Amino acid sequence: MNFDFSADTTAMREQARRFLSDRIAPGTVRRQAESGAPFDAALWSDMARMGWLGAAVPEAFGGAELGYEALCMLAEEIGRTLAPVPFSSSIYLGAEALLLFGTPAQMRRWLPAIADGSVVATLALAEGAGEPAPANIAARFAAGAISGRKLPVFDGGAAGIVVVAARDATGSIGLYLVERGPGVVAHALRTLELGGSAVALDLDGAAAEPLPGATGWPDVMRLLERAAILFAFEQVGGAQAALDMAVAYARERFAFGRPIAAMQAVKHQLADIYVAVELARSNAYHGAWALDSGGGDGAAATARIAATVAYERAATQNIQTHGGIGFTWEADCHLHYRRAKRLSGQIGSARFWRNRLIDILSARNVRGEPDGLQ
Amino acid sequence: MDFSDTAEEAAFRAEARAFLDANAARKAASARGYRSRALDAQAIGESRLWQARKAACGFTGIHWPRRYGGRDGTQMQAIIFAQEEARYDVPVNIFNQSVGMAMPTMMTWGTAEQAGRFARPALFGEELWCQLFSEPGAGSDLAGLRTRAARDGDDWVVNGQKVWTSNAHFAQFGMLVARTDPSLPKHQGMTFFILDMRSPGVEVRQIRQISGTSNFCEVFLSDVRIPDHHRLGAIGQGWAVALTMLANERFVVGEAEGPGAEDILAFAESATLDGQPALQDASVREKIADWYVQEQGLKYTRLRSQTALSRGGVPGPEASIAKLVSATKLQQIAMFGVDLLGQGGAVMEPGTAPLNAWFQEAVLYAPGKRIAGGTDEILRNIIAERVLGMPPDPRADKGIAFNEIPTSAR
Numbered sequence: 014m015n016f017d018f019s020a021d022t023t024a025m026r027e028q029a030r031r032f033l034s035d036r037i038a039p040g041t042v043r044r045q046a047e048s049g050a051p052f053d054a055a056l057w058s059d060m061a062r063m064g065w066l067g068a069a070v071p072e073a074f075g076g077a078e079l080g081y082e083a084l085c086m087l088a089e090e091i092g093r094t095l096a097p098v099p100f101s102s103s104i105y106l107g108a109e110a111l112l113l114f115g116t117p118a119q120m121r122r123w124l125p126a127i128a129d130g131s132v133v134a135t136l137a138l139a140e141g142a143g144e145p146a147p148a149n150i151a152a153r154f155a156a157g158a159i160s161g162r163k164l165p166v167f168d169g170g171a172a173g174i175v176v177v178a179a180r181d182a183t184g185s186i187g188l189y190l191v192e193r194g195p196g197v198v199a200h201a202l203r204t205l206e207l208g209g210s211a212v213a214l215d216l217d218g219a220a221a222e223p224l225p226g227a228t229g230w231p232d233v234m235r236l237l238e239r240a241a242i243l244f245a246f247e248q249v250g251g252a253q254a255a256l257d258m259a260v261a262y263a264r265e266r267f268a269f270g271r272p273i274a275a276m277q278a279v280k281h282q283l284a285d286i287y288v289a290v291e292l293a294r295s296n297a298y299h300g301a302w303a304l305d306s307g308g309g310d311g312a313a314a315t316a317r318i319a320a321t322v323a324y325e326r327a328a329t330q331n332i333q334t335h336g337g338i339g340f341t342w343e344a345d346c347h348l349h350y351r352r353a354k355r356l357s358g359q360i361g362s363a364r365f366w367r368n369r370l371i372d373i374l375s376a377r378n379v380r381g382e383p384d385g386l387q
Numbered sequence: 388m389d390f391s392d393t394a395e396e397a398a399f400r401a402e403a404r405a406f407l408d409a410n411a412a413r414k415a416a417s418a419r420g421y422r423s424r425a426l427d428a429q430a431i432g433e434s435r436l437w438q439a440r441k442a443a444c445g446f447t448g449i450h451w452p453r454r455y456g457g458r459d460g461t462q463m464q465a466i467i468f469a470q471e472e473a474r475y476d477v478p479v480n481i482f483n484q485s486v487g488m489a490m491p492t493m494m495t496w497g498t499a500e501q502a503g504r505f506a507r508p509a510l511f512g513e514e515l516w517c518q519l520f521s522e523p524g525a526g527s528d529l530a531g532l533r534t535r536a537a538r539d540g541d542d543w544v545v546n547g548q549k550v551w552t553s554n555a556h557f558a559q560f561g562m563l564v565a566r567t568d569p570s571l572p573k574h575q576g577m578t579f580f581i582l583d584m585r586s587p588g589v590e591v592r593q594i595r596q597i598s599g600t601s602n603f604c605e606v607f608l609s610d611v612r613i614p615d616h617h618r619l620g621a622i623g624q625g626w627a628v629a630l631t632m633l634a635n636e637r638f639v640v641g642e643a644e645g646p647g648a649e650d651i652l653a654f655a656e657s658a659t660l661d662g663q664p665a666l667q668d669a670s671v672r673e674k675i676a677d678w679y680v681q682e683q684g685l686k687y688t689r690l691r692s693q694t695a696l697s698r699g700g701v702p703g704p705e706a707s708i709a710k711l712v713s714a715t716k717l718q719q720i721a722m723f724g725v726d727l728l729g730q731g732g733a734v735m736e737p738g739t740a741p742l743n744a745w746f747q748e749a750v751l752y753a754p755g756k757r758i759a760g761g762t763d764e765i766l767r768n769i770i771a772e773r774v775l776g777m778p779p780d781p782r783a784d785k786g787i788a789f790n791e792i793p794t795s796a797r
């Protein structure tokens with residue numbers, strides 16, 4: 014039994030944490046958002062140089078081939094620091110779609126550019142309110158072009174290439190590569206998240222190339238399930254950071270002649286958050302195993318639900334524990350609160366994943382441990 | 388049991404409605420949605436005009452004495468007017484703190500000259516009041532405040548900092564509590580003052596809230612001189628005066644405003660989930676039912692306490708219940724409203740986000756409701772200790788000189 018990250022990954026984590034905490038001081042993320050730039054370009058290229066953007070990309074396509082375990086760990090560290098970079102869009106969604114469904118030529122064309130940071134990719138699935146579902150996709154692909162309106166497209170303002178979900182003439186849903194160019198108009202969208210570059214994307218006969226491996230809705234779900242595990246790590250990282258902030262503040266803040274951390278009400282609230290984060294982390298680890306091995310029915314949904322709940326709770330409690338200061342723009346509490354809410358909805362809400370989990374569990378014909386253990 | 392008004396209450400209600408019909412428009416049934424509460428010059432101007440109109444017709448300061456411009460009415464009449472006013476499309480009320488908190492406190496503790504000077508301008512919205520209580524080191528533990536007031540001839544000289552002061556950037560006056568004797572135990576060494584916000588040495592800086600808007604401030608006080616005739620209550624009596632103001636605050640704050648059970652119900656009827664109205668979804672139905680039950684509980688708790696009031700009783704702990712329940716419920720409803728929008732939940736863009744981004748905006752302001760005017764945790768302590776009679780936590784700050792109380796681990 015070894016249900017932990019490898020020594021290599023653990024060593025990399027130390028480096029990653031040191032690097033990110035040097036680069037992202039309190040206030041950095043807020044100032045980045047206030048600057049109006051879609052992301053921190055210098056940080057992004059440093060991440061590329063360290064091989065992070067190509068962590069799960071084979072060396073043959075310009076990646077560092079560090080593996081999914083490493084990618085999970087990086088997602089967690091990025092979540093912890095709220096790094097203002099389009100990592101989830103470009104890596105968990107964009108690069109993954111290419112790896113799962115692209116032709117060798119498409120992978121050769123785009124993966125090296127994603128891995129070296131020169132091109133940001135993203136996924137355009139949503140068309141306004143609604144969970145991921147075939148019924149919520151109206152965009153049309155015909156004769157090499159897509160028309161439709163996609164929103165929100167997170168990091169769309171930064172993206173050079175967009176993986177668009179659309180229907181073909183037969184009504185079947187596929188994924189298509191669309192480059193920024195004629196027929197593609199992006200309108201910036203205000204969202205709950207501070208910063209980033211979410212857009213509404215108007216596609217009007219935009220040139221599009223199918224990712225031929227994606228042959229229907231189940232393939233879209235396969236992409237989302239894999240991404241859900243990476244999102245879960247990012248959420249767990251964020252939840253841990255929000256908890257750490259709350260604990261540190263509670264120890265330092267005095268009221269009634271003692272630290273507020275000495276009040277049992279405060280202690281119990283934070284102990285409950287700790288428990289939620291630990292359960293979410295364990296579920297995410299199981300997800301990492303599933304991502305690498307391809308096993309584990311329901312592992313993605315389980316990880317995603319636990320992480321969504323944990324991050325929202327931790328971020329909400331962090332504001333409360335800070336009192337008035339937590340309700341200010343200058344404190345970083347709201348950055349976690351906002352990001353938690355954005356991450357919750359992005360690839361379907363907890364409600365969506367709960368339904369999916371129950372569908373998976375009830376469809377399993379052989380009931381038993383879903384993790385491959387006996 | 389009878390929910391209808393007494394004859395006198397009904398007569399007053401009719402009078403209130405007549406006034407409102409003549410002076411304001413009814414809210415449209417479809418008035419759901421976010422309305423910006425940003426306080427710009429225009430919003431303040433409109434609020435002032437409305438306040439003056441109400442004052443001229445006797446519909447504000449209803450239970451104030453007549454000599455201060457009130458109508459010598461009852462607490463119940465004030466409640467009835469508030470109920471009726473809520474049905475109309477009227478400007479935001481920035482005078483709550485002035486009329487509901489500051490002036491009643493002044494009438495309880497001030498001299499006849501003080502109340503005579505300040506009550507009417509406050510009632511007519513000519514002078515706006517703010518509450519200068521919280522400090523960087525004193526929020527829940529308000530009695531831990533350190534702003535110093537030292538006697539100098541006929542004046543007091545004040546130095547220190549207040550924070551989270553709502554509307555301080557517009558206010559002409561503030562209700563200020565400061566420490567006058569740090570060698571006494573904490574609750575004894577405080578004195579209460581009326582601060583003219585235009586005095587030299589008062590510096591107001593706006594603080595941005597998490598939404599990015601700014602309705603509260605920090606207030607720096609450097610050698611600010613306050614004449615002794617602007618002291619409220621006796622020297623050393625500041626805590627008792629502050630408690631009066633906090634008791635009034637519980638009334639004014641009441642329930643957190645924002646999307647409620649009926650609003651999310653209406654929204655769930657129109658929103659689609661998995662190809663059918665969201666309201667068909669069992670998890671949605673369960674949540675909305677629970678919120679509705681909470682709201683009804685609050686409503687009837689309120690009616691019970693109003694019954695006690697209309698019989699001349701004193702208000703109980705209901706105000707603590709109302710804020711505790713309603714602020715958390717608001718945050719839950721807001722979060723759930725965003726969840727119902729699925730992948731589109733984070734979008735706040737006007738014209739795209741439903742109801743003018745009501746749920747998203749509420750996600751961003753609800754946390755403040757759980758902190759302002761007594762945090763959830765402090766309200767629970769009040770209920771546990773004052774209502775249920777449970778013993779307080781051990782205290783490290785009782786009976787010792789204020790300047791010997793621990794304030795940090797170092």
Ligand SMILES: Cc1cc2nc3c(=O)[nH]c(=O)nc-3n(C[C@H](O)[C@H](O)[C@H](O)COP(=O)(O)OP(=O)(O)OC[C@H]3O[C@@H](n4cnc5c(N)ncnc54)[C@H](O)[C@@H]3O)c2cc1C
Pocket residue numbers: 266268269273276278279333334335336337338340517518519520521522523524525526527528550551552553554603755756758759760761762763764765768
């Ligand atoms: C929107 C808004 C408007 C405001 N307007 C005004 C205003 O106009 N005038 C004014 O004077 N103030 C105002 N305030 C300040 C408000 O009263 C304080 O923020 C509040 O009392 C909490 O104090 P604090 O911020 O210092 O937090 P703290 O007291 O430091 O609390 C931090 C955390 O510790 C918890 N805690 C503290 N003591 C205990 C305990 N004994 N047991 C359990 N938990 C405890 C709290 O519940 C909280 O979670 C406003 C605040 C907000 C958010």
